[in-house]
Amino acid sequence: MTTTDAFFWVFAAMVLLPGVMVVFSRNLLYAAFSLLFTLAGVAGLYALLGADFLAVTQVLVYIGGILVLILFGVMFTQKVYDLKAEAMSFKRRRAAVLGVLVFTALTAAILSVDWPQSTREMQPTSAPLGNLLLSEYLLPFEMISVLLLVVLIGAVVVGKKEVQE
């Protein structure tokens, strides 16, 4: 087993074990903090796959932005004494069966295919990604910038308190 493989298993455990916590933890704060480890593990997987820019973006945007937003939402909408309120409905068992079924079906499909085992060359990704975004993927890039503007305005409009009733 090479070092890279060992790192893969470490990151896989770092993604899946806290992932289980996110799904089954009764305490919302624990779930949110478990999500931190899952997202960091995914960033590690990106680095293993040679996507250095994406790994850094994952840490910056997901952990630095989205996770902080989620934590803010958790603390904003839960009364402190209410933090351990049950967060799981009685549908839990059926949902677990559904999840196991989905996982089994996907795994069976994945294992039935002979995937390429060799890897492409690795190189720094920032420059080629920038070139792609401004040439081949220019249209989605522009659309996503419009979307971000819409989100910026929409979040303010939706989230603001009604002044007059």
Added chain:
Amino acid sequence: MTVGLQHYLILSAALAALGMIAMVSRRNAITILMGIELLLNAAAINFVAFSRYGPSGGAPQFGGQVFGIFVIVLAAAEAAIALAIIIAIYHHRSSINADELQSMQR
């Protein structure tokens, strides 16, 4: 057994299944949002893994990583809007229990 493409695919399948369980079984709207984040991450892992594996020594392909960036941006946009909606609902009803939010079903 060396780690190959199928390991990444199975890992992301497991992550997607976890996200799906969270989306279906949780009551709190914020944990449903966390489940969606898990699903989006699983999809992004697939994109990046497919951009890495291919013919040996072949020219690098970055299309998958571009889509990884798009997934991250969309996740950020979705989280911002969803939390704004959740907080607006909380102002109105002092609860974000998704099972109680049924007023649009009638």
